[in-house]
Amino acid sequence: MSPRLVRAADDAVGRRDTPLRITLDGEPLTGVAGQTVAGVLLGSGRTAWREGPSGAPRGVFCGIGACFDCLVTVNGVRDVRACRRRARDGDAVTTQSRAREDAR
Amino acid sequence: MTRHVVIAGAGPAGLGAAAGALRAGARVTLVDAAENPGGQYHRMLPDAYAAARPGRLQHGWRGFERLRGRVLGNPRCDWWPESTVWAIDRPDRGAPHVHVLRGEADAPERERHVLRPDALVLAPGAHDRALPFPGWELPGVCTAGAAQALAKGERLVIGDRVVIAGSGPFLLPVAATLLEAGSTVREVLEAGTAAALVRGWTRRPWELAAQAGKTAELAGYAGLLARHGVPYRTGRAVIEARGDGRVEEAVTARLRPDWSVVPGTERTVAVDALCVTHGFSPQLELPVAAGCELRDGAFVTVDGDQRTTVPAVYAAGEATGIAGAQAARTEGLLAGWIAGGGSAEARELDSLRRRRDRGRAFAARLAAAHPIGAAWPGWLRAGTIVCRCEETTYGALRRAAGDPAGNSAAAVRLATRAGLGPCQARVCGPAVAELLGGPAPHHRPIAQPIRLGELARPPIEDTATKESAR
Amino acid sequence: MTRVVVLGAGMVGAACARELALAGFEVAVVDRGGPAAATTAHGEGNVLVSDKPPGPELELALLSRRLWPRILAALPDARAVEWEPKGGIVVATTGGSADALRAFAASQRAAGVAAEDLDAAALAAAEPHLTRDCAAAVHYPGDAQVQPAGAATALLADAVRAGAVLRCGREVTGAVARGGRITGVRTAEGVVGGDAFVNAAGPWSGEVARRLGVRLAVRPRRGEVLVTAPQPPTVFHKVYDAGYVGAVGADSGDLRASAVVESTRAGTLLLGSSRRRVGFDARIRPEVLSVIAGRALRLFPSLARVPVMRAYGGFRPYVADHLPVIGADPRLDGLWHATGHEGAGIGLSAGTAAVLRDLMLGREPGIDTAPFRVDRPAVRSGGETG
Numbered sequence: 034m035s036p037r038l039v040r041a042a043d044d045a046v047g048r049r050d051t052p053l054r055i056t057l058d059g060e061p062l063t064g065v066a067g068q069t070v071a072g073v074l075l076g077s078g079r080t081a082w083r084e085g086p087s088g089a090p091r092g093v094f095c096g097i098g099a100c101f102d103c104l105v106t107v108n109g110v111r112d113v114r115a116c117r118r119r120a121r122d123g124d125a126v127t128t129q130s131r132a133r134e135d136a137r
Numbered sequence: 138m139t140r141h142v143v144i145a146g147a148g149p150a151g152l153g154a155a156a157g158a159l160r161a162g163a164r165v166t167l168v169d170a171a172e173n174p175g176g177q178y179h180r181m182l183p184d185a186y187a188a189a190r191p192g193r194l195q196h197g198w199r200g201f202e203r204l205r206g207r208v209l210g211n212p213r214c215d216w217w218p219e220s221t222v223w224a225i226d227r228p229d230r231g232a233p234h235v236h237v238l239r240g241e242a243d244a245p246e247r248e249r250h251v252l253r254p255d256a257l258v259l260a261p262g263a264h265d266r267a268l269p270f271p272g273w274e275l276p277g278v279c280t281a282g283a284a285q286a287l288a289k290g291e292r293l294v295i296g297d298r299v300v301i302a303g304s305g306p307f308l309l310p311v312a313a314t315l316l317e318a319g320s321t322v323r324e325v326l327e328a329g330t331a332a333a334l335v336r337g338w339t340r341r342p343w344e345l346a347a348q349a350g351k352t353a354e355l356a357g358y359a360g361l362l363a364r365h366g367v368p369y370r371t372g373r374a375v376i377e378a379r380g381d382g383r384v385e386e387a388v389t390a391r392l393r394p395d396w397s398v399v400p401g402t403e404r405t406v407a408v409d410a411l412c413v414t415h416g417f418s419p420q421l422e423l424p425v426a427a428g429c430e431l432r433d434g435a436f437v438t439v440d441g442d443q444r445t446t447v448p449a450v451y452a453a454g455e456a457t458g459i460a461g462a463q464a465a466r467t468e469g470l471l472a473g474w475i476a477g478g479g480s481a482e483a484r485e486l487d488s489l490r491r492r493r494d495r496g497r498a499f500a501a502r503l504a505a506a507h508p509i510g511a512a513w514p515g516w517l518r519a520g521t522i523v524c525r526c527e528e529t530t531y532g533a534l535r536r537a538a539g540d541p542a543g544n545s546a547a548a549v550r551l552a553t554r555a556g557l558g559p560c561q562a563r564v565c566g567p568a569v570a571e572l573l574g575g576p577a578p579h580h581r582p583i584a585q586p587i588r589l590g591e592l593a594r595p596p597i598e599d600t601a602t603k604e605s606a607r
Numbered sequence: 608m609t610r611v612v613v614l615g616a617g618m619v620g621a622a623c624a625r626e627l628a629l630a631g632f633e634v635a636v637v638d639r640g641g642p643a644a645a646t647t648a649h650g651e652g653n654v655l656v657s658d659k660p661p662g663p664e665l666e667l668a669l670l671s672r673r674l675w676p677r678i679l680a681a682l683p684d685a686r687a688v689e690w691e692p693k694g695g696i697v698v699a700t701t702g703g704s705a706d707a708l709r710a711f712a713a714s715q716r717a718a719g720v721a722a723e724d725l726d727a728a729a730l731a732a733a734e735p736h737l738t739r740d741c742a743a744a745v746h747y748p749g750d751a752q753v754q755p756a757g758a759a760t761a762l763l764a765d766a767v768r769a770g771a772v773l774r775c776g777r778e779v780t781g782a783v784a785r786g787g788r789i790t791g792v793r794t795a796e797g798v799v800g801g802d803a804f805v806n807a808a809g810p811w812s813g814e815v816a817r818r819l820g821v822r823l824a825v826r827p828r829r830g831e832v833l834v835t836a837p838q839p840p841t842v843f844h845k846v847y848d849a850g851y852v853g854a855v856g857a858d859s860g861d862l863r864a865s866a867v868v869e870s871t872r873a874g875t876l877l878l879g880s881s882r883r884r885v886g887f888d889a890r891i892r893p894e895v896l897s898v899i900a901g902r903a904l905r906l907f908p909s910l911a912r913v914p915v916m917r918a919y920g921g922f923r924p925y926v927a928d929h930l931p932v933i934g935a936d937p938r939l940d941g942l943w944h945a946t947g948h949e950g951a952g953i954g955l956s957a958g959t960a961a962v963l964r965d966l967m968l969g970r971e972p973g974i975d976t977a978p979f980r981v982d983r984p985a986v987r988s989g990g991e992t993g
């Protein structure tokens with residue numbers, strides 16, 4: 034199994050979901066308005082979306098903006114912490130790789 | 138002229154400080170990176186969720202709501218959400234200047250502001266400390282704080298078969314949150330041995346009694362684990378994570394009191410998520426930038442009125458010692474009152490100071506009950522990544538540190554790049570410091586990333602604060 | 608055998624220790640901290656010929672540039688140095704500075720520097736992200752870059768292989784002198800004796816000299832550098848604006864900043880640099896960082912959205928006449944100085960060490976060292992207070 038949202042119908046906090054759609058490297062994903070980009074990616078079954086210097090996969094580690102493992106490009110702007118950025122309907126998210134980008 | 142107090146951080150300590158400063162008659166600018174106050178402890182659901190019962194996930198929700206309402210509703214309080222303090226500048230005289238970026242997280246072209254207050258309260262909070270172990274870089278391994286933030290902050294469950302491991306009382310609320318959200322917690326592992334915990338927690342029991350709320354909260358978690366049949370094991374740790382592209386199993390082992398592994402006690406547990414925490418690292422870059430002295434290189438030095446060693450700079454909350462939300466709020470109230478020009482002789486401070494002192498005693502107890510065992514590097518192999526950003530291995534660090542011609546901490550860091558990546562040693566800093574011997578680096582004059590275009594533009598002066606600074 | 612004590616385990620001290628140990632001296636290196644921990648760890652690692660006008664410093668730079676490849680070839684493991692002979696490109700962004708840059712480059716060519724004028728097409732091919740608003744550009748294939756702490760520790764390790772010993776964590780507090788000759792330096796851990804002492808303490812060499820009983824007008828000058836988050840390849844040479852030349856030679860204590868932009872192996876971009884005379888005040892000032900960012904964006908406007916993740920500052924050993932100090936101190940027999948390189952000490956360390964070795968052996972150095980002598984007025988008095 035993968036990370037998932039608590040079903041709204043079962044959620045003790047009594048929330049009302051407004052769906053939103055983003056793309057990850059062009060592929061459409063759905064989430065809920067108010068989620069972070071990381072939350073949308075995780076809830077869509079992605080546990081990794083960045084590559085470290087060796088090309089190894091990375092996803093969320095600290096979840097609160099301290100570790101910079103979850104960096105993504107949002108609407109063409111690089112180096113956005115997915116765990117801190119609210120997803121907006123229509124966001125085009127692309128993955129980043131330290132391995133591909135190594136200057137030499 | 139009304140005193141102007143800037144408060145960096147709107148968690149329990151920062152909100153408390155705002156309340157204290159407002160009560161003293163000051164004008165407050167409350168700055169936080171999040172959209173809502175509350176910090177990590179009272180992390181709130183997004184407004185878009187339109188939650189009917191947001192308090193369900195929160196301890197002390199009503200008290201928090203009252204405090205939040207009192208602070209944000211006060212006309213002398215200017216609340217700056219989504220605002221990041223990226224630098225603190227020390228002028229030759231007077232309180233530090235606070236440089237702030239306002240706008241969506243990591244967005245380009247945020248507004249650059251500078252605040253020149255009469256006093257500054259630093260309430261930056263803390264994040265999980267996580268010791269390295271083989272495989273900790275695998276996706277699906279995250280801090281307990283990440284699991285907590287995702288579940289409390291947006292109702293996302295990090296996995297369905299979860300092991301929570303590390304040290305400290307934070308293991309329990311995270312287990313409770315995941316259970317509430319419908320996840321299966323396979324086990325909760327506390328690396329400290331039972332004997333060490335008992336020694337730490339039962340010595341001077343009157344200090345615990347004074348923190349009755351906290352102990353009741355912890356006892357509640359223990360009952361919840363029992364009801365769900367989740368084993369809570371002491372003296373056991375996750376010493377390796379394995380998996381192909383993501384975590385699939387955790388290797389656990391019995392530990393001696395110094396956290397060395399008892400050979401032959403290794404077990405593997407199938408997991409789809411592994412949450413780790415080994416205590417908290419206070420975020421010290423702002424206090425260090427303000428020039429504050431540190432205690433043991435780990436916490437901000439404060440006096441009985443939360444004054445740091447820098448005039449007009451106060452600190453509250455986890456930056457001064459890890460004691461939890463209640464203690465942080467009390468420290469904040471005190472810091473804010475004094476920073477706002479309130480009299481240090483005021484009679485109502487007596488009970489505040491007493492509560493603060495009990496909080497400090499509790500923090501000392503926590504530290505004593507959950508020390509990090511010195512033998513943890515025994516979990517590492519030559520190829521184990523220590524610096525996650527730059528993938529610096531334990532072997533590379535050992536080689537560099539073993540060269541007498543290049544073993545200064547600065548030279549080792551530059552040679553191995555340990556701690557020089559995007560997180561700026563926030564994650565690996567304490568571990569690398571222990572391996573090299575020496576203090577963990579907290580010197581980050583750029584406290585949060587700022588884009589070059591934002592930096593190049595002149596800042597917007599907060600005119601009102603400018604007047605009161607002259 | 609002559610015992611030489613090198614004071615300072617930074618780049619210049621490491622290079623001197625290595626040359627002297629290889630020449631057969633019995634060398635000890637004393638440092639109050641650890642290897643390469645101060646100025647050396649807080650610079651960009653410049654090995655430049657492009658920024659120097661014809662004259663004694665350029666002669667030393669050209670000698671150093673010839674020596675660096677030989678030093679690297681002699682090291683058992685030169686990788687740690689991270690030698691990058693990437694070349695430098697100097698651009699002028701206004702018509703007036705274009706004429707000055709062309710004239711400057713012509714004078715350097717006459718002095719033996721390889722300097723090629725680039726037309727707009729060649730410049731765009733060499734640096735595709737550079738602003739098109741360039742009035743002139745000159746390519747200096749001789750400019751190079753090292754990882755400065757890696758370079759210093761590699762040379763120090765080579766010195767140790769040649770017999771040098773390291774004594775770190777020892778701060779010099781005074782001299783033991785007899786009959787006008789220094790025979791030892793005092794430290795908290797006892798006296799370190801020797802026949803000759805080399806003051807290579809960088810920005811602190813003025814203070815070390817004072818403790819040894821002589822006046823040396825070497826002062827700290829502060830420089831700051833911005834480090835960006837790792838980026839895809841964007842900048843391929845060491846690129847700077849022609850104003851850098853003016854900043855190096857400038858005399859004012861006020862802020863001087865000109866753009867120097869380059870990439871590192873880790874993918875980060877280094878953006879320099881400021882020069883301020885503020886004593887040993889280590890505060891990093893947001894307004895200084897803002898000026899550096901603005902200058903860098905004039906050269907590379909497309910970097911506007913690149914995040915800065917770190918800023919660091921270092922103290923550079925500054926002398927009023929902008930020339931290094933290399934040679935014997937005529938006031939105290941046995942005391943030598945190798946300091947005052949300001950922001951150029953990484954590159955100039957190679958030539959400095961060779962010159963010092965020749966002087967100590969009584970040999971004729973390959974270049975004229977009279978301009979670097981210790982008893983010149985700028986070093987004796989400083990020419991100004993500061």
